[in-house]
Amino acid sequence: MAGYFVANYTITNQSGYKQYLAAVEPILKAHGAESIVVDRDCELLEGSAGQVTVVLRFATKAAAKAWYGSPDYQAIRHLRTDNTEGIAVITEGK
Numbered sequence: 001m002a003g004y005f006v007a008n009y010t011i012t013n014q015s016g017y018k019q020y021l022a023a024v025e026p027i028l029k030a031h032g033a034e035s036i037v038v039d040r041d042c043e044l045l046e047g048s049a050g051q052v053t054v055v056l057r058f059a060t061k062a063a064a065k066a067w068y069g070s071p072d073y074q075a076i077r078h079l080r081t082d083n084t085e086g087i088a089v090i091t092e093g094k
Contacts, residue, residue, distance in 0.1 A: 009086025
């Protein structure tokens with residue numbers, strides 16, 4: 001089964017977040033990630049949510065976890081977490 005990284009967050013520091021976007025693309029490519037959803041203006045239907053929704057697909061859940069735990073990603077992860085507020089999960093699906 002495919003593995004998915006799903007994040008929903010609000011950007012709190014645009015300039016810091018731009019550094020993350022520039023740094024993450026080659027790491028995602030190296031880990032075979034496919035961007036399924038990148039929406040910076042999602043429509044809230046229930047509850048509370050951030051402004052940005054991202055869904056990345058990996059070959060397996062293990063591959064998603066390997067990307068997230070990789071030294072390359074861990075070295076830049078703070079550029080997202082320091083400049084946004086929200087949630088991120090890894091899950092399985094079709």
